[in-house]
Amino acid sequence: MHGETVLRVRDLSVQFDSIDGTVHAVNNVSFDLKRGETLGIVGESGSGKSVSMMSLVRLIAEPPGKITSGSAMFITSDGEVDLLSLSRRQLSRLRGDRIGFIFQDPMSSLNPLMSVGAQIAESVRKHTQLQRAAAKTRAIELLEHVGIPGAKQRYDNYPHQFSGGMRQRVMIAIAISCNPDILIADEPTTALDVTVQAQIADLTNRLCKELSISVIWISHDLGVVAGLADQLMVMYGGTVVEYGEVEQVYAHPRHPYTIGLLGALPKLSKTEERLVNIAGAPPSLFSPPTQCPFADRCPWVFERCESERPALYDVGGEGRAGVVRSDDATDGRGSSDGWVDSHLTACFYDLERNRRRDADEPVAVRPGALAHEEQG
Ligand SMILES: Nc1ncnc2c1ncn2[C@@H]1O[C@H](COP(=O)(O)OP(=O)(O)O)[C@@H](O)[C@H]1O
Ligand code: SF4
Numbered sequence: 416m417h418g419e420t421v422l423r424v425r426d427l428s429v430q431f432d433s434i435d436g437t438v439h440a441v442n443n444v445s446f447d448l449k450r451g452e453t454l455g456i457v458g459e460s461g462s463g464k465s466v467s468m469m470s471l472v473r474l475i476a477e478p479p480g481k482i483t484s485g486s487a488m489f490i491t492s493d494g495e496v497d498l499l500s501l502s503r504r505q506l507s508r509l510r511g512d513r514i515g516f517i518f519q520d521p522m523s524s525l526n527p528l529m530s531v532g533a534q535i536a537e538s539v540r541k542h543t544q545l546q547r548a549a550a551k552t553r554a555i556e557l558l559e560h561v562g563i564p565g566a567k568q569r570y571d572n573y574p575h576q577f578s579g580g581m582r583q584r585v586m587i588a589i590a591i592s593c594n595p596d597i598l599i600a601d602e603p604t605t606a607l608d609v610t611v612q613a614q615i616a617d618l619t620n621r622l623c624k625e626l627s628i629s630v631i632w633i634s635h636d637l638g639v640v641a642g643l644a645d646q647l648m649v650m651y652g653g654t655v656v657e658y659g660e661v662e663q664v665y666a667h668p669r670h671p672y673t674i675g676l677l678g679a680l681p682k683l684s685k686t687e688e689r690l691v692n693i694a695g696a697p698p699s700l701f702s703p704p705t706q707c708p709f710a711d712r713c714p715w716v717f718e719r720c721e722s723e724r725p726a727l728y729d730v731g732g733e734g735r736a737g738v739v740r741s742d743d744a745t746d747g748r749g750s751s752d753g754w755v756d757s758h759l760t761a762c763f764y765d766l767e768r769n770r771r772r773d774a775d776e777p778v779a780v781r782p783g784a785l786a787h788e789e790q791g
């Protein structure tokens with residue numbers, strides 16, 4: 416049973432002008448984020464994970480960046496608004512207030528000349544009505560909340576006196592200090608050692624579940640998002656290649672790239688330990704995606720893959736293969752538009768049946784045409 420949608424992104428495309436030509440960084444990306452749930456976004460470096468999320472809140476440089484299509488409905492009890500239609504000024508108010516961030520490098524977000532406690536208190540004051548003393552008390556509570564021992568004493572420490580993991584805890588404290596609706600975590604644990612990674616991931620997950628904050632957790636490592644995410648979105652070459660419930664995607668990966676990623680997960684048993692690399696290089700983003708972006712690396716490639724870009728097909732449960740459900744009633748707040756609990760993949764080859772999909776199959780969803788609730 417799924418909750419309400421808090422963020423509904425459809426058909427998002429982002430390009431960059433560069434001296435070498437136009438970079439098609441993000442192409443027709445669509446997804447739903449449910450209240451209190453975690454969406455994991457995985458894909459190798461350069462697949463468009465950061466640009467797609469940053470462009471939602473206009474944290475990309477424009478120019479050279481440009482959002483060329485899409486909508487991003489942010490749905491709260493106050494109503495819904497298309498983030499892409501807001502001014503930079505309106506968005507800057509939403510950032511930090513309703514949409515929090517944690518990035519890979521906390522040092523770049525923390526002020527080295529200000530104590531960590533004062534930085535949390537400042538954020539608290541900015542986003543609440545609390546006065547100075549109350550904000551300090553709240554900041555100490557938040558430090559305790561994110562597991563900093565001796566929070567009261569550590570309040571006056573500077574960022575350089577904290578370890579990488581503790582600095583990331585401070586960033587989490589700042590991000591949740593205003594109780595946002597959404598937390599976007601962009602590879603926040605990548606620079607940390609494995610044990611600390613797991614602790615930070617668990618902490619974020621636990622706090623966000625407690626506070627009903629929806630999380631978008633970006634990682635190049637499928638293993639990291641495994642235990643965290645409710646839904647998983649796999650990106651490749653600036654496109655969504657697979658999307659679904661995390662258990663479903665793990666148990667039944669349907670895109671050759673996802674299968675490759677799963678193969679690349681280190682096996683738990685020592686004797687089985689191996690890293691299977693997917694041969695080949697990611698696609699050039701200089702030409703528009705008019706073919707399957709994975710064609711050059713795919714073991715199943717056939718002619719059609721090189722002349723047409725695959726739509727997203729629903730490969731979900733029994734009796735649903737190939738059909739994106741459109742019969743779900745919405746509750747007026749966009750809690751269901753019929754595909755969020757689908758398992759979608761952008762591949763012309765039906766790996767389950769070991770056959771090519773019918774070229775005339777009418778039920779595939781064209782990239783960018785996912786917002787079928789708008790089609791009446
Ligand atoms: N300012 C920019 N100018 C040109 N290309 C850019 C710019 N920012 C990002 N890109 C390109 O967009 C693509 C997606 O980048 P990104 O979203 O950062 O990847 P990921 O987060 O998945 O590693 C990359 O090919 C990157 O080179
Ligand atoms: S569409 Fe073709 S090339 Fe692309 S992943 Fe599927 S089988 Fe491979």
Ligand SMILES: [Mg+2]
Pocket residue numbers: 464465466601
């Ligand atoms: Mg990135």
